[in-house]
Amino acid sequence: MKYIVLVGDGMTDRPMEELGGKTPLEAAKTPNMNFIAEKGRIGLTNMIPRNMAPASDVANLSILGYNPHKYYSGRGPLEAVNIGIDMKKDEIAFRCNLVTISSDDKMADYSAGHISNKEASSLIDELNAKMSTKDIRFYAGVSYRHIVILKCNNKEELAGLQKVKCTPPHDISGKKIKKFLPRRGDSAEFVKRLMNESISVLAAHEVNRVRVDLKENPANMIWLWGQGTKPSMPKFLELYKVEGSIISAVDLIKGIGKTIGLDVINVPGATGYYDTNYLGKAQYALESLKKKDFVFVHVEAPDEAGHNGDMKEKIASIEKFDKFVVGTILEHFKSSREDYRILVLADHATPLSLRTHARDNVCFAMCGTDIEPDDAVYFNEREGRSSKFHILRGHELMEFFIR
Numbered sequence: 001m002k003y004i005v006l007v008g009d010g011m012t013d014r015p016m017e018e019l020g021g022k023t024p025l026e027a028a029k030t031p032n033m034n035f036i037a038e039k040g041r042i043g044l045t046n047m048i049p050r051n052m053a054p055a056s057d058v059a060n061l062s063i064l065g066y067n068p069h070k071y072y073s074g075r076g077p078l079e080a081v082n083i084g085i086d087m088k089k090d091e092i093a094f095r096c097n098l099v100t101i102s103s104d105d106k107m108a109d110y111s112a113g114h115i116s117n118k119e120a121s122s123l124i125d126e127l128n129a130k131m132s133t134k135d136i137r138f139y140a141g142v143s144y145r146h147i148v149i150l151k152c153n154n155k156e157e158l159a160g161l162q163k164v165k166c167t168p169p170h171d172i173s174g175k176k177i178k179k180f181l182p183r184r185g186d187s188a189e190f191v192k193r194l195m196n197e198s199i200s201v202l203a204a205h206e207v208n209r210v211r212v213d214l215k216e217n218p219a220n221m222i223w224l225w226g227q228g229t230k231p232s233m234p235k236f237l238e239l240y241k242v243e244g245s246i247i248s249a250v251d252l253i254k255g256i257g258k259t260i261g262l263d264v265i266n267v268p269g270a271t272g273y274y275d276t277n278y279l280g281k282a283q284y285a286l287e288s289l290k291k292k293d294f295v296f297v298h299v300e301a302p303d304e305a306g307h308n309g310d311m312k313e314k315i316a317s318i319e320k321f322d323k324f325v326v327g328t329i330l331e332h333f334k335s336s337r338e339d340y341r342i343l344v345l346a347d348h349a350t351p352l353s354l355r356t357h358a359r360d361n362v363c364f365a366m367c368g369t370d371i372e373p374d375d376a377v378y379f380n381e382r383e384g385r386s387s388k389f390h391i392l393r394g395h396e397l398m399e400f401f402i403r
Helices: 031-039 056-063 075-083 117-131 155-163 186-203 206-213 236-240 251-259 278-288 301-308 311-334 381-386 394-402
Strands: 002-008 041-045 091-101 107-109 136-142 145-151 221-228 244-247 263-265 294-299 340-345 362-368
Touching: 002 056, 002 311, 002 394, 031 311, 031 340, 031 362, 041 381, 056 075, 056 251, 056 394, 075 091, 075 136, 075 145, 075 221, 075 251, 091 155, 091 186, 117 136, 117 186, 117 206, 145 221, 155 186, 155 221, 186 221, 236 394, 244 251, 244 278, 251 263, 263 278, 278 294, 278 311, 294 311, 301 311, 311 340, 340 394, 362 381
Parallel strands: 002 294, 002 340, 244 263, 244 294
Antiparallel strands: 041 362, 091 107, 091 145, 091 221, 136 145, 340 362
């Protein structure tokens, strides 16, 4: 049996007046996801447990069948795993965004204009040259997404940093940053000092001078959040008795994959943005399935469109996901004699009206071997709500899908 999980990050949304009361998913042309719903089952679930933030790390742990209440250790350390950082017990990892803060102290851009890898790497090198110590080290990731590792002198210091309340920068687009700066305890003051110290370092760098001249958003501050200690989880093979791979452009998703023993496949041209290589992800997934029985394919673009409040791009990214990812894989198995199951879903909602993640339920659909069809004909939020097939705890969906 081949098991394929296809995730359109942030694909779920809310009805919009501009779309005649439809959601972007309802408005988009999605014949392949509709086929899965029609030939299989559609249902409703929620990947965000109670008392946890509606974040991609929490949601994708749930999709993969890991209860976040039990296994979540923070976003930073999961991304650190993918970068290749071997964290020690006395270290804590923070996600480090390169962001643009406006002259009136608002979060103008959580991604510094989706800064290029080359530019970002130069800025991280400069931060290391000017700010690193034996206890502070910056590590370059992809585009605006990076990591800071802090070494702690004792358990109290580690606990203090873990308790700091940090806000994801994509949650506060266009808002004054003052009330969203790190808070709770003396450790919060230390984290704020690092963030403030970065301002002068980044302002003086040639990369930002050029970006300003070109009227592009400069990376004029670091924003620290998502901290945590080294993760520990059982392997996917141990839990589900299948070997598999994971495909994503996002360090977080790849870090989860590495932690649970999935092979991480890097696809050329996969960017984590609108211009990602949709078709390449599907082709590499099919190649992986020649040797392994499970593949998890993650596409970030709908989520980015949600954060940007871009309705046109959100619909377009959903349609590309459907055509090039879902469609390519579906066509292969339609003509194959192999036993297979395909699951398609969003990890969480990223409503255009909010420009950030929400705790909304998400619909899912699955078809294939031994999956009895129901009455649905479309894949969207409305059909999911009308279905009687509800899985209340999202992390139990993987068990149902495989078993």
